[in-house]
Amino acid sequence: MKEESLWFIFINASLINNFVLAYFLGICPFLGVSGKMETASKMGAAVTFVMIISSVCAYGIHLLLVAINAPFLQLISYIVVIASTVQLVEMIIKKMSPALFRSLGIFLPLITTNCAILGVALFQTSKGYGLAESLAYSFGAGAGFTLALVLMAGLREQLDFADVPKVVKGTAITLLIAGILSLTFMGFSGLGS
Template sequence: MNESIWYIFISASLVNNFVLAYFLGICPFLGVSGKMATATKMGAAVTFVMLISSMCAYGIHWGLEAINAPFLQLISYIVVIASTVQLVEMFIKKMSPALFRALGIFLPLITTNCAILGLALFQTAKGYGFLQSIVYALGAGAGFTLALVLIAGLREKLDFADVPQTVKGTVLTLLVAGILSLAFMGFSGLGSQ
């Protein structure tokens, strides 16, 4: 691939945002975005897992291509993602029990977060090199964190707004998420080279 590093980063974070354009990772997007502090920390955890998974996916892809066994990619990616999430979960539990409780079930669900698996599959399909894969993971993680922080900030503000009872709660969150998604569609013009 002959794409610039900045193009890859901007594309992954804004133009092709995993949450707001591809609709991957919706579970933590809706579940952990109630408070800004929790959203930023979940975004950091997902970004870290994306970065490690991306580096491992590059190595796995290279190794499996060398032995002519590309059919093992998917299961290999899942094993790496699950292992990385376990390490992150143990680290957070040890370093910040309060955050561990705040993230709740959504922390181990990073393992099944389709955004992380999608990252590994997309970078492999695009044929990115090692540096490009790292930048792609950082861009995707930044976009994921940006989406979480935006929805968390809006949800915190809406808690104090005078909203009709019929749209409070999940309905309002889904409406705001849809409007955010439409707003991010405006970045699609940045995607042309």
């Protein structure tokens, strides 16, 4: 594990094993807020921020839990940290940009239940990453999430002008596009070897 360079961890988390398109983490916001380019990129930034903070906290908590020998508390303590970070981000956004706050709507508090964030915390623990590696991993995961969200938003903005059959409208066509995007991202798998 140790010989992996930080750069490789970053590329791995963002492109090769993209969180949305290869691990299926964070599908709800991926389908929910990818309608408009602007909201999508800001949502991506908010998620990345929460990811980095909670990943650092998760690293500390893991050390503590190992020290007091209570691994069964892992899940509960991680989720508490994530929930409070989201609360913080929510307050910051509400103060700085009320318009953005409204456009993100229900999806902002729902970052708490974004599996991608808990996923980062759990994966970095099971992979035994150190602090620097955890940072690279969470930053890569956030970048990958933002990339997928922005790509999707671009495609869906174009889709508004297309003549889509009535049966496929809505979630079905979005999922089909996501499938094709996921196929394209498989092309990156050669980067790892």
